[in-house]
Amino acid sequence: MKKPVPITMDHVLLALRETNEDREMRVRSLFDFFDNSSLGFLDYAQIEKGLASLQIPPEYKYARDLFRVCDANRDGRVDYHEFRRYIDAKELELYRIFQAIDVAHNGCILPEELWEALVKAGIEIDDEELARFVEHVDKDNNGTITFEEWRDFLLLYPHEATIENIYHHWERVCLIDIGEQAVIPDGISKHVKRSRLLLAGGLAGAVSRTATAPLDRLKVVLQVQRAHAGVLPTIKKIWREDKLRGFFRGNGLNVMKVAPESAIKFCAYEMLKPIIGGEEGDIGTSARLLAGGMAGAVAQTAIYPMDLVKTRLQTCVSESGKAPKLWKLTKDIWVREGPRAFYKGLFPSLLGIIPYAGIDLAAYETLKDLSRTYILQDTEPGPLIQLSCGMTSGALGASCVYPLQVVRTRMQADSSETTMKQEFMKTMRGEGLRGFYRGLLPNLLKVVPAASITYIVYEAMKKNMALD
Numbered sequence: 171m172k173k174p175v176p177i178t179m180d181h182v183l184l185a186l187r188e189t190n191e192d193r194e195m196r197v198r199s200l201f202d203f204f205d206n207s208s209l210g211f212l213d214y215a216q217i218e219k220g221l222a223s224l225q226i227p228p229e230y231k232y233a234r235d236l237f238r239v240c241d242a243n244r245d246g247r248v249d250y251h252e253f254r255r256y257i258d259a260k261e262l263e264l265y266r267i268f269q270a271i272d273v274a275h276n277g278c279i280l281p282e283e284l285w286e287a288l289v290k291a292g293i294e295i296d297d298e299e300l301a302r303f304v305e306h307v308d309k310d311n312n313g314t315i316t317f318e319e320w321r322d323f324l325l326l327y328p329h330e331a332t333i334e335n336i337y338h339h340w341e342r343v344c345l346i347d348i349g350e351q352a353v354i355p356d357g358i359s360k361h362v363k364r365s366r367l368l369l370a371g372g373l374a375g376a377v378s379r380t381a382t383a384p385l386d387r388l389k390v391v392l393q394v395q396r397a398h399a400g401v402l403p404t405i406k407k408i409w410r411e412d413k414l415r416g417f418f419r420g421n422g423l424n425v426m427k428v429a430p431e432s433a434i435k436f437c438a439y440e441m442l443k444p445i446i447g448g449e450e451g452d453i454g455t456s457a458r459l460l461a462g463g464m465a466g467a468v469a470q471t472a473i474y475p476m477d478l479v480k481t482r483l484q485t486c487v488s489e490s491g492k493a494p495k496l497w498k499l500t501k502d503i504w505v506r507e508g509p510r511a512f513y514k515g516l517f518p519s520l521l522g523i524i525p526y527a528g529i530d531l532a533a534y535e536t537l538k539d540l541s542r543t544y545i546l547q548d549t550e551p552g553p554l555i556q557l558s559c560g561m562t563s564g565a566l567g568a569s570c571v572y573p574l575q576v577v578r579t580r581m582q583a584d585s586s587e588t589t590m591k592q593e594f595m596k597t598m599r600g601e602g603l604r605g606f607y608r609g610l611l612p613n614l615l616k617v618v619p620a621a622s623i624t625y626i627v628y629e630a631m632k633k634n635m636a637l638d
Contacts, residue, residue: 179258182265185277185317187556200325201253212240212248221326236328261321263331268320271333277542278314291333303340374627375428382620384417385612386424390484392609393579396600401611411488423480423496427473435469463524470519475512477519479503481582507585515581518590522571522578529570533563565617572613573606 183193204212204220217240218233240248240256271279271287281304288295295303307315307323329335379386391404408416442461470477479500486494503511537559545555568575577593584593597605 177262177266177269179262182261182317185265185268186321197254197257198250200257201250210249212237212253213246217248224326232326232328236326239328257325260325260327260331264321264324265317267331267333267336268317278316279320280314284315287333288337291337293334293337295337303337306340372429372432374623375432376425377627378620378623379424379428380418380421381623382616383421383424385616386421387417387419387484389609389612389616390420390481390579392612393576394485394583395608396597396605416488420480420484423476423483427476427480431469431473434472435465438465438468459524459527463527466523466527467520470523471516474516474519478512478514478582481579485583511585514584514588515578515590518574518578518581522574526567526571530563530567533566534559537562561617565614568613568617569610572610576606576608 183190186193188196201212202208204216206220207216209216214233214237217237221233221236237248240252242252242255268279269275271283273283273286274280281300284304285295285300288300304313304315305311307319309319309322310316324331324336324339327336327339329339387408388401388404391408392399392401395404412419439461442464446457446461479496482499482503483494483496486499538556541555541559577590577597580597581588581590581593588596601608
């Protein structure tokens with residue numbers, strides 16, 4: 171019989187998908203939440219005020235108990251190191267009982283597992299009460315309780331985390347009329363400045379797109395070619411026309427799109443969440459997929475003229491070994507084709523957003539489950555496994571909607587008036603099904619370096635900008 175493995179902070183970090191730096195930032199943010207006067211320590215009044223702002227009733231004396239537990243040296247104040255020791259011990263304690271309740275060891279507590287744990291502790295609970303318990307802790311409304319949700323619910327509970335105490339804590343605190351307010355407020359669990367995250371993500375995307383620009387140019391050139399042309403002859407053609415610079419044509423516009431696209435998508439998603447998920451914006455997987463798809467559509471529409479000009483820039487013929495000037499190309503489109511031309515191919519582009527996101531998400535979750543079962547032996551996948559799953563699912567999603575991308579690119583590159591149906595039929599009659607997959611190879615070859623570079627640069631930027 172195998173001995174139980176001792177629970178360490180590494181298990182907690184893995185369950186929360188955090189690095190040590192992520193966790194340090196989170197704990198420091200929680201300490202600063204209580205220390206709103208920036209004194210560098212907490213006294214009883216600050217803890218009482220902090221808990222009151224979280225709507226924990228003062229008559230339950232959690233403030234006094236929490237202060238007593240944290241104040242290890244009994245000097246009447248709690249410094250950061252004492253607070254950190256309490257958080258460390260509490261998260262280890264919460265992880266132990268979480269693991270004990272999660273008998274299936276699938277990384278979340280199911281309602282029936284919680285019911286069984288309560289029954290074993292001698293607590294009778296009916297279905298309606300159980301549903302209310304789960305609903306209160308389960309902040310993303312997917313019917314299960316993750317360790318992050320479990321931790322947020324109990325982190326400031328100063329008493330021993332037995333199943334009996336947890337139940338009575340829920341009875342006394344969470345059945346008070348406080349609506350759907352989380353015990354840990356939004357922003358404490360993942361307290362980072364959104365503007366800085368957008369900047370870090372934008373810079374990571376810019377570096378990634380620049381590094382894979384030659385593959386992007388090759389893909390676009392292949393997509394618009396109607397006659398059969400191999401990868402190698404196309405590479406030679408690009409080199410012959412513009413030398414090395416030809417492989418980076420249009421990259422400036424591609425990089426310029428990153429920041430506005432990310433910002434618009436993020437803001438649209440935050441606005442759509444409460445509309446789709448109700449006032450609190452707590453939404454499940456399918457609603458999150460819908461909100462993400464709609465936000466992507468808004469962002470895509472907003473920056474689409476830049477995308478069209480980039481395609482024209484990448485596909486037009488060089489004059490005397492020189493690419494056309496960006497402003498001249500834009501002006502020519504406006505004068506000769508009118509403002510509507512900047513939105514050619516938008517419909518097939520939008521049409522692919524939801525299917526791509528759905529396939530990507532479904533494949534990602536399936537791959538993660540398979541890796542957890544067959545490779546990691548029921549432990550949670552780390553960052554490298556998650557990155558690999560993300561790259562594979564992204565490649566699969568991109569391949570499934572690739573025909574729409576080819577139709578869109580051809581409509582963008584064509585200066586004549588063509589509808590999506592006309593372009594589709596033209597490709598089918600002239601090239602057959604193979605025509606819809608021109609440029610797929612360089613597109614797939616982009617996936618691994620693009621994802622890896624984005625991940626590495628993003629993590630480096632987070633550390634440099636103190637976001638961890």
